[in-house]
Amino acid sequence: MQRMITYRGFEIHVELTPAAEETFDVTFLIKGGTNLEVLGARGGRVRLRNGPFTERWAYLVAEIAGQAAIDVLLGPVE
Template sequence: MMNRQISYRGFEIHVQLTEVAPDMYSVTFQITGHNVGRLSTDGAIVTVQHGPFTMRWAYLVAEIAGQAAIDVLIGPEA
């Protein structure tokens, strides 16, 4: 498994890749920070659909999905 942590607007997006075939990965992400944690619904581990992906695409798709989820939680930037 490969992990990456990305900071965005005061939150952390935790991305985890799991190799499912040679050079192909399934990917999950979790948002933490502020009042969001592992035990809250908002901090749930989310599986990115329509994979598997190459490593670069897996990280990109998870980062964009995590950023979109944070934007929904706290609203658009001013």
């Protein structure tokens, strides 16, 4: 299952992979902007730890992690 969230001009692409009954491993990929090689392995997907998660938690955790990564790159919101 996939979902795309926009945040501060970037796209956070979330992908869930079934792990067990009703739980998922989750990865995210950030697209947009310039010089994103600093995120993940050359801009690749980032796998989230401490899973698997339920579907709702998987999307929430990935969205927050993606937003935090973008905030680190761009600095605080003015």
